[in-house]
Amino acid sequence: MVSVKVATGDRIIDPMIALAGCSTQHRILIAGSKSMEMMMELQRRGYLHAAATGNCGRPAGQYDVALVDWRRRPLRTLEATLDWIVNFLGPTGTLVVWDDAQKPAVNQSLCALLEARGFAVAQNIVHECGSALAARRQQTYPLQKAA
Numbered sequence: 507m508v509s510v511k512v513a514t515g516d517r518i519i520d521p522m523i524a525l526a527g528c529s530t531q532h533r534i535l536i537a538g539s540k541s542m543e544m545m546m547e548l549q550r551r552g553y554l555h556a557a558a559t560g561n562c563g564r565p566a567g568q569y570d571v572a573l574v575d576w577r578r579r580p581l582r583t584l585e586a587t588l589d590w591i592v593n594f595l596g597p598t599g600t601l602v603v604w605d606d607a608q609k610p611a612v613n614q615s616l617c618a619l620l621e622a623r624g625f626a627v628a629q630n631i632v633h634e635c636g637s638a639l640a641a642r643r644q645q646t647y648p649l650q651k652a653a
Contacts, residue, residue, distance in 0.1 A: 517635050518575065518604050519547055525629055525640040526571045526602045528553065535562050535594050537587060538575030538604075565593035574603045577636055581605065581615055592623050597643060601625055604638040613637060 528534060534556040536544045541558035548556040557563075572591050576584050584603070595601065603616060616639055617627050625641035 518577075518633070518638075519544060519551075521631060521633055521638060522573045522575075522602050522604060523548075523553075525631065525638055526573065526600045528571055530554065532570040533557075533568060535559065535569040535572045535591065536575070537572065537591055538577075539579075540575060544573070544575065559591075562594060565590075567594065567596045567599075569594045570596060570599060572599065572601045574601065576603055576605045578606060581607070581612060581619075584616075585619060588619060588623055595643070600628075600640060600642050602638055602640045604636055606636045613639065 545558040
């Protein structure tokens with residue numbers, strides 16, 4: 507009898523990709539305690555432009571999508587991570603945050619955190635592994651004038 511062990515991160519990868527509307531051409535930043543494992547899984551699936559927070563370079567708005575796995579962590583500690591991640595996202599960037607909580611009050615708090623950082627929540631899902639919010643930047647930045 508063969509036992510297949512499914513990593514916890516594997517169960518949330520497909521829903522996160524679907525929420526973000528990722529293609530294999532997108533530059534994807536992954537944050538969370540299992541970010542390296544999730545990055546390797548995404549690369550194995552053909553998302554070759556995926557990077558974990560440990561190897562993502564300096565913030566320059568170079569990523570199209572950020573996937574944040576915030577399970578088993580308190581929501582109040584997410585603020586600093588969000589403040590850091592938003593600098594890596596381009597002006598049309600998408601942010602997906604996955605957490606444990608399926609309570610409406612927690613989702614409202616998460617929505618408020620995202621809106622305070624210039625994002626509009628586009629979609630919210632509840633899954634057996636938790637819940638997730640997908641948000642997009644509310645405004646696009648005007649083109650800078652050439653010097």
